[in-house]
Amino acid sequence: MRAIVAEKHGGPEVLVPADLPDPVPGPGQLLVRVAAAGVNYIDTYHRTGRYETHPPFTPGVEVAGEVEAVGEGVTAFAPGDVVATADAIGGYAEKALVDQARAVPVPADVEPERAASVLLQGLTAHYLTHSTYAVQPGDTVLVHAAAGGMGLLLTQLVKLLGGRVIGTVSTPLKERVAREAGAEEVIGYEDFPRRVKDLTGGRGVPVVYDGVGAATFEGSLASLQPRGLLALYGAASGPVPPFDPIRLAGAGSLFLTRPTLAHYVSTSEELRTRAEDVFGWLAAGRLDVRVGERYPLAEARRAHEDLEARRTTGKLLLIP
Numbered sequence: 001m002r003a004i005v006a007e008k009h010g011g012p013e014v015l016v017p018a019d020l021p022d023p024v025p026g027p028g029q030l031l032v033r034v035a036a037a038g039v040n041y042i043d044t045y046h047r048t049g050r051y052e053t054h055p056p057f058t059p060g061v062e063v064a065g066e067v068e069a070v071g072e073g074v075t076a077f078a079p080g081d082v083v084a085t086a087d088a089i090g091g092y093a094e095k096a097l098v099d100q101a102r103a104v105p106v107p108a109d110v111e112p113e114r115a116a117s118v119l120l121q122g123l124t125a126h127y128l129t130h131s132t133y134a135v136q137p138g139d140t141v142l143v144h145a146a147a148g149g150m151g152l153l154l155t156q157l158v159k160l161l162g163g164r165v166i167g168t169v170s171t172p173l174k175e176r177v178a179r180e181a182g183a184e185e186v187i188g189y190e191d192f193p194r195r196v197k198d199l200t201g202g203r204g205v206p207v208v209y210d211g212v213g214a215a216t217f218e219g220s221l222a223s224l225q226p227r228g229l230l231a232l233y234g235a236a237s238g239p240v241p242p243f244d245p246i247r248l249a250g251a252g253s254l255f256l257t258r259p260t261l262a263h264y265v266s267t268s269e270e271l272r273t274r275a276e277d278v279f280g281w282l283a284a285g286r287l288d289v290r291v292g293e294r295y296p297l298a299e300a301r302r303a304h305e306d307l308e309a310r311r312t313t314g315k316l317l318l319i320p
């Protein structure tokens with residue numbers, strides 16, 4: 001099969017196409033013929049080694065497609081089923097392995113490619129808006145990188161819950177995209193805490209959804225109302241330097257959390273329940289996924305270059 005291999009840690013150039021033997025499903029595993037693989041920021045952390053990986057390896061955690069074969073002891077799925085996962089092993093490939101406990105069924109009214117474009121970021125937006133901080137009707141919240149894959153889904157879910165969104169973006173095109181997703185106020189990054197205060201009558205917001213990290217961290221804290229929550233869910237601009245918790249007291253008894261998807265879908269039941277919501281909203285037209293670009297599998301390098309250079313909006317897919 002064709003696959004992408006990261007021969008070593010490094011920049012996007014380490015992602016090269018290769019011919020590999022088809023993977024063989026072990027006990028409890030599914031072999032999935034990949035209809036589409038999602039490109040996620042975590043794939044860049046795996047590529048650089050910021051998150052532990054051992055080259056050579058095939059990156060990619062998010063895929064959807066048809067089950068081609070199953071390993072010993074698989075009871076939940078059978079060949080021919082269409083599944084999606086945010087935990088694939090070697091997703092940037094024509095075929096990938098998935099543990100049955102980490103797969104979810106894709107409903108018949110959701111195309112496999114749509115499933116791959118929404119699952120990982122949809123699950124993340126789900127837990128951030130429903131569990132990390134449960135958005136209440138009338139809340140005004142701050143969403144950074146509002147035109148990104150995560151930002152567009154967060155914006156729509158905050159709206160579904162009756163909230164109002166202030167979004168940050170870096171270009172006029174991204175401003176338009178964020179507004180189309182429902183953001184009421186779209187601002188640049190410069191001096192954003194002051195803009196947020198101005199837009200909230202001087203009070204600040206109860207929650208900031210921050211996947212940008214180093215570049216926005218200080219401003220995000222300064223944008224919160226007393227007892228507000230900073231949900232620091234990523235670090236697209238780099239990791240936040242060490243931080244003294246006493247600062248949270250002085251800034252208004254704030255809360256800081258660094259959540260990650262794995263702990264919010266830790267059981268098959270929680271995974272399925274959140275996935276059913278996400279696919280249900282998609283099928284009902286209550287949630288829209290903007291696919292910014294589809295790349296042929298062999299062009300994984302270009303997808304990573306575009307993502308890290310802030311050239312993209314919405315979701316990026318690799319098509320084998």
Ligand SMILES: NC(=O)c1ccc[n+]([C@@H]2O[C@H](COP(=O)([O-])OP(=O)(O)OC[C@H]3O[C@@H](n4cnc5c(N)ncnc54)[C@H](OP(=O)(O)O)[C@@H]3O)[C@@H](O)[C@H]2O)c1
Pocket residue numbers: 039040041042120121124145146147148149150151168169170171174211212215233234235236237238259260261262307308309310311312313314
């Ligand atoms: N914790 C979790 O469970 C979880 C799950 C999924 C994703 N994430 C995190 O969510 C974040 C967004 O992921 P995504 O895949 O949806 O990416 P994305 O938001 O589509 O792309 C990243 C965006 O971040 C903004 N950005 C600001 N400063 C940047 C910089 N110095 N370098 C690069 N980008 C910068 C850019 O938007 P502007 O140009 O508008 O600033 C850029 O388009 C990532 O940090 C990712 O790790 C976390």
